Amino acid sequence: MRSRIAVLASGGGSNLQAILDHFDRLGERRGGDVVLVASDRSNAGALERASRRGVMATVHSTAKRADTPGLGDILEQHAIDLVVLAGYLKLIPPEVVARYAGRILNVHPSLLPAFGGPGMYGQRVHHAVIDAGVRVSGVTVHSVDEVYDHGQIIAQWPVPVFPSDDAGTLAARVLRVEHLFFPRVVDAIASGRTIFNTPAAPAHAIIDARPAFTLLSHEDSRLAENIELALGC
Ligand code: GRF
DSSP: OOEEEEEEOSSOOHHHHHHHHHHHHHGGGOSEEEEEEEESOTTOHHHHHHHHTTOEEEEOOSSOOTTSOOHHHHHHHTTOSEEEESSOOSOOOHHHHHHTTTOEEEEESSOTTTTOSTTOOTHHHHHHHHHHTOSEEEEEEEEOOSSTTOSOEEEEEEEEOOTTOOHHHHHHHHHHHHHHHHHHHHHHHHTTSSOOSOTTOOGGGSOOOHHHHOOSOSSHHHHHHHHHHHHTO
């Protein structure tokens, strides 16, 4: 059975679009269906993308108000199995984190735990990466808890930072990887091929993409060769 997925987004929703497009391509092989898109902002582009696809789009209040359904109520009404944060800027209320433990994931445009936390969103992340002079940034998909960008890391993919980069060029390179990477991680989790955040989960339950992106062979002679090549020795 396919997972019922809710995507939460505060902004334009290009990652939502990437998930919808990837699921379309997978057809019957997809692990889940996006049945709900929810936003804290009524003008979020993600809502329009959802409506265009015939996916239910809703705005929820983040303040506790008796007269308006909160996020937890909405997720429950739609029998959501998996919550996917794609550019969602608010913290998830503790009761929702508890209810969906291990079933909420987020994408972040850096290699966490570096360049994450409160205030680290959008171009700020990429400015900080460039200011720090790091050579490699990337994309992280992690489990969500009550703290910004803090939950268990599920999967990461590196993205090079070039000397000529500014925050804009780096953001574009990272976003391109997000669009390829995030939908595939979402599908792996939605389909149950990968589980996470359960105490009993075996080590292989966490997606380990390292072998795929390792540029250097583990064999020492090849490693030395590669280092020499990189350093121009
Ligand atoms: C992405 O860079 C994502 O990593 C971050 O917010 C941005 C959302 O972009 N969490 P979009 O709304 O999906 O275009």
